[in-house]
Amino acid sequence: MTLTFDEICIDAHDATALGDWWSRVLGWPRDIDDDGDVVLHAPPGAGPNWLFLAVPDDKVVKNRIHFDFRPDDQRAEVERVIGLGARRIDIGQGEPSWVVLADPEGNEFCILAAED
The missing domain is CATH 3.10.180.10 (2,3-Dihydroxybiphenyl 1,2-Dioxygenase, domain 1)
Known part of the structure; x- marks a missing residue:
């Protein structure tokens, strides 16, 4: 199978x-x-x-699975997606190299740092 x-x-x-x-x-x-x-x-x-x-x-708790996206330019993508309606969220991540955002219904996703 x-x-x-x-x-x-x-x-x-x-x-x-x-x-x-x-x-x-x-x-x-x-x-x-x-x-x-x-x-x-x-x-x-x-x-x-x-x-x-x-x-x-409605969504009421933190997602058990989420999406990670790797852009060419992290800052530009974060600004673009926030401009479309995402928002920064704090889930206790500290100061990582990725940015945690939520979509309009509160689903968490991350925009990772660009690869070197």
């Missing part, structure tokens, strides 16, 4: 708004599938598609 990593499923209070936001952040095209879920289509080699599922409840 073989498994293929096909999708990352993300619960969202407003799946359309959050899917649209991440589509702008990542630059990935999005559409609505037959079930009404928002699908972000990953470019070839960029990993699995992201599927945003509408749920009635």
Whole structure:
């Protein structure tokens, strides 16, 4: 038996708004599938598609899994993503080389330092 990593499923209070936001952040095209879920289509080699599922409840605790992104220019990307509506958050990380942010629904993600 073989498994293929096909999708990352993300619960969202407003799946359309959050899917649209991440589509702008990542630059990935999005559409609505037959079930009404928002699908972000990953470019070839960029990993699995992201599927945003509408749920009635809000996020209330720290994520048990999160995304790390490595940019060419950390400062520029942090400023760009904050400009789109992300916010800096403190989860007790101290002064690391990465920046911890939250998307509009409070899901944590990190923008790492650029590779040397």
